[in-house]
Amino acid sequence: MFTDKQILRIPGPTPIPPRVQQAMNQPMMGHRSGKFSALFAKTAERLKPYFGTQQDVYIITGSGTSALEMGVVNTLAPGDEAAILVSGNFGERFAKICERYGVIAHRLEVPWGEAVTPELLDAFLKEKPQVKAVFATYCETSTGVQNPIAELAEVIRKQSDALFIVDAVSCLGAVPCEMDAWGVDIVVTGSQKAFMLPTGLAFLAASERAWSVIEQNKSLAFYLDLKAYRKSLKDQTTPYTPAVSLIFGLAEVLDILEEEGLPAIVKRHELMRDMTRAAMRALNIKLMAEDAYAATTVTSCDPQGAFDAEAMRKALTKHYNISIAGGQQHLKGKIFRIGHMGYCEPLDVLQVIAAIEMSLHQIGAPVELGAGVKAAQEVLIAHV
Structure with missing residues (x-):
């Protein structure tokens, strides 16, 4: 690495x-x-x-x-x-x-x-x-x-x-x-x-x-x-x-x-949001925002005690050099947030989802490897 x-x-x-x-x-x-x-x-x-x-x-x-x-x-x-x-x-x-x-x-x-x-x-x-x-x-x-x-x-x-x-x-x-x-x-x-x-x-x-x-x-x-x-x-x-x-x-x-054009930029961010949300649902991780008001640039996820969000984040950084965000104020240590904006494209989303799955496995959390990636791939393929 x-x-x-x-x-x-x-x-x-x-x-x-x-x-x-x-x-x-x-x-x-x-x-x-x-x-x-x-x-x-x-x-x-x-x-x-x-x-x-x-x-x-x-x-x-x-x-x-x-x-x-x-x-x-x-x-x-x-x-x-x-x-x-x-x-x-x-x-x-x-x-x-x-x-x-x-x-x-x-x-x-x-x-x-x-x-x-x-x-x-x-x-x-x-x-x-x-x-x-x-x-x-x-x-x-x-x-x-x-x-x-x-x-x-x-x-x-x-x-x-x-x-x-x-x-x-x-x-x-x-x-x-x-x-x-x-x-x-x-x-x-x-x-x-x-x-x-x-x-x-x-x-x-x-x-x-x-x-x-x-x-x-x-x-x-x-x-x-x-x-x-x-x-x-x-x-x-x-x-x-x-x-x-x-x-x-x-x-x-x-x-x-x-060069990309604003309409295409907006669509790219919406696609990355949809891929991330589909992946989290496939992994049985609760999404904080409902679909109608889901941000296109960041997805907040609440494990609700199913696993330690901070332990997963630390494993993600230690093993894969990937940083995602934790919670703020009263949500500190309870949730994690995935940024997908700017210099980021759909294949980058697949990368972070795969690494999250492996990090969950490494901390002993219940996870079906490939489930989140598959769900995100299906969203991407439907878009392409």
């Missing part, structure tokens, strides 16, 4: 394509040079289709959480009220950011593994007519749930003048997103998921409705002040030092994505 061959099947960071790694190895250039400015402006423009927007997309040197914080601090002031749709760990993160800035966070919570439905949101907003923003997570990484953003946006537009701000960190670039058509006001994402880059870049787009609020809001932010990014982008630059090498890589990523 090659010890340097680490196989990541976690929900991020995800594997980096070799040609992207090569692109990031280009010689450094001045971040205020005309050559870099042209590259930066063109790259930002090329991000628009993945957001489904005609608005500018801002590139921030920071993690996805920096863009989440940006969505809060630029639109709300201390004492403002917001509705936070919490279906897992990352919905709760939005609430914590709001509270750090003195925003009153009204949580609409559902059990982990369930989605926030339009009906629940409709009833909630009727009780909270004063909220100025609604925050939601598109793909809740901690549970493998994909919330119905288009339908939630429709409810908000009918019920409220509140802004709709969406965390799409763990799915944008792998799922449909029609920010303008759906009526979403801010969408944020990060570089280390479906965009196949190292951690270090965040992307954000804002609607005209959002900008009308941002321009009037006295932001508490300095580095995360969106108005500064808007002003700088007009000059094809950033207000603060950008991560130049990551921009080189992003330009190459966009080449790769454009």
Whole structure:
């Protein structure tokens, strides 16, 4: 076994394509040079289709959480009220950011593994007519749930003048997103998921409705002040030092994505989701999310005591150099999560399923070797 061959099947960071790694190895250039400015402006423009927007997309040197914080601090002031749709760990993160800035966070919570439905949101907003923003997570990484953003946006537009701000960190670039058509006001994402880059870049787009609020809001932010990014982008630059090498890589990523085409990318991720779910069912492992709300980028699985999830994960790493994720918060040690996004294809899914089966056998768990692989193969063959 090659010890340097680490196989990541976690929900991020995800594997980096070799040609992207090569692109990031280009010689450094001045971040205020005309050559870099042209590259930066063109790259930002090329991000628009993945957001489904005609608005500018801002590139921030920071993690996805920096863009989440940006969505809060630029639109709300201390004492403002917001509705936070919490279906897992990352919905709760939005609430914590709001509270750090003195925003009153009204949580609409559902059990982990369930989605926030339009009906629940409709009833909630009727009780909270004063909220100025609604925050939601598109793909809740901690549970493998994909919330119905288009339908939630429709409810908000009918019920409220509140802004709709969406965390799409763990799915944008792998799922449909029609920010303008759906009526979403801010969408944020990060570089280390479906965009196949190292951690270090965040992307954000804002609607005209959002900008009308941002321009009037006295932001508490300095580095995360969106108005500064808007002003700088007009000059094809950033207000603060950008991560130049990551921009080189992003330009190459966009080449790769454009070569495949967004419709094909979405179908590939849906296929990998369906293969993974079929395999888990064949192995009698409970899936946390129901089919209607199953994320296309990560699958969360609950052994329900049939075997030790952590022991299986450790065997997977020890024997096969494959990493999958564990549970978070109260699910730590109880579940496991398989990432299938970005630089990942159906044959990679067969690999991780086969290795999971063998790891289960090695820890003494009841498993029918080949059952999960066969189920996934059948899904793949039907697709081909």
